[in-house]
Amino acid sequence: MMAGSPLMTGLLAAGLVLLVAAGAVAGYAATRPDTFRIERSIRIAAPPEKIFALIGDFKNWEAWSPWEKKDPDMKRLYSGPPRGKGASYEWEGDRRIGHGRMEIAESVPARKLEIDLEFFSPMEARNKAEFRLTPEGEATHVTWAMYGTQTYAGKLISVFMSMEKMVGPDFEAGLSALKAVAEN
Secondary structure, three states: OOOOOHHHHHHHHHHHHHHHHHHHHHHHHHOOOOEEEEEEEEEEOOOHHHHHHHHOOHHHHHHOOHHHHHOOOOEEEEEOOOOOOOOEEEEEOOOOOOEEEEEEEEEEOOOEEEEEEEEEEOOOEEEEEEEEEEEEOOEEEEEEEEEEEOOHHHHHHHHHOOHHHHHHHHHHHHHHHHHHHHHO
């Protein structure tokens, strides 16, 4: 093959285009936000105390958590106190569920629950989750959020996969299931 052949020129041009595209994606990823927040809310016709009992004790998550239903064979390990600050829950499931751990960092009964999240696989990450319960007459407004910082790798992944689209529907399903359980 000669250096000036049309095939060689085409290969060099294609390589240059790929290099420029990769550089553009890498540059765009660097401009992504350093933090993320995913949040969903629902109105539940139940008092905050009843809802808090379902979210403040990890053993009760089996009744409403969307991830519990995705892998019924998931391994669970509970440690620390049964509820409140220091209560923890570790899970190991299939590829959709992965392996991770949650620990209650702050518990304000019937009002607020903050959770430290640590994901070991399929990707390592440390985030926070939070539940806020606001009384509204005979009902409760429940907000479920997850937030954290994004490493450069996380920013790069977010160019191709939206955390909002990946996790948001699970939050919606979980809140709907929480509503069904709390209202019965």
